[in-house]
Amino acid sequence: MILNIAERHKLILKKLKKNGFVEVIDLSQEFGVSLVTIRKDLKALEEKKLLFRSHGKAIPSNPYTTEHHVSIKEKINRKEKIRIAVAAGLILKPNDSIIIASGTSVIEFAKNIKPVEGLIVLTASLNTSLILAKNPDIDVIQLGGIIRRSSSSVVGPISEKMLAEFSFTKLFLGVDGIDLEYGLTTTNPMEASLNKEMIKAAQKIIVLADSSKFGKRGFGRICGLEEIDQIITDSGIDPDFKEKLIDLGIDITVVD
Structure with missing residues (x-):
């Protein structure tokens, strides 16, 4: 049976919802139409913002994050970020020396820190410093360095050189994307470079990320998931994604 355009589009979206992706060659064979026809179908659906095309396949949404000002980002999923921040505060121990990176999740963490004996905090975030x-x-x-106005934080070689002079018990890291294959990412490559140095300087790496960050990629890669010890997130995390992270040896803390 030959399907018309509307019928193909309906079936493509149904398969996409069920499987999480569709491949051009599989759709071509199943529908009995050319690869060109399927590519046109996917392009039309992408223009309607119903999917995102990527390397011979399509996925539900654009996995690449875009950079927004911190004043905008702090309003997104704020309730989840606060619960994540409270849970992160429970990890602190007496005489901890910690790094707090930049981002709205770690700013909420700073707001919810209950001081413990001997706590030392190094941070790239200007807002975090003012809070603490x-x-x-x-x-x-x-940290000193070049100020990123969009995030009110510092980056650059001065920041990275300062980090080399210290050793910390924990790093609390905010990210823009967590991808099973690509790892942790942020939208800014200079921030990614600084985060790499933070990871080298800390004994335990703790990522604070609301569930919207999973399956996303930013422009700058920070590290692979094998370097992460713990992720604190909210209950919106996809169960399959969570299990795959656990299989990688990452401790997942989910807040309600």
């Missing part, structure tokens, strides 16, 4: 500086029981070290 109000507490006399926390020693704060602000």
Whole structure:
């Protein structure tokens, strides 16, 4: 039976919803039409923002994140970020020396820190420094460097050189994307470079990420998932994605 365009589009979207992806060659064979026809179908559906084309296949949405100002990002999934921040605060131990990277998730973490004895915090985030500086029981070290206005944080060789002079017990890292194959990413390559140095300087790597970050990619790659010890996220995480992360040896903490 020969399908018309509307019928093909309906079946493509149904398969996409069920499997999480569709491949051009498989659709061509199943529908008995040319590869060119399927590519035109996928292009038409992409223009309607119903899928995203990628290397001979299509997936439900664009996996690449775009950069937004921190004032915009902090409003996205804020309730989830607060719950994640509270859970992260429970990890702190006496005499911890920690790195807090940049991003809205770690800013919420800073707001929810209950000081423990001997806590030292180094951060790239200007907002985080201002928040923690109000507490006399926390020693704060602000990294120097080039200011990224979109994130109110510092990046660059000065920041990276400073990190080489310290050793920390924990790194609390915010990211723009977590992909099973590509690893952790951010939208800015200079920030990704600084985050790599943070990972080298810390004994335990803890990622704070709401569930919208899973399956996404940013422009700058930070590291592979094998370098991560723990991820704290919300209950919106896909169960299959969670199981795959656990299989990689990552401790997953899910907040309700």
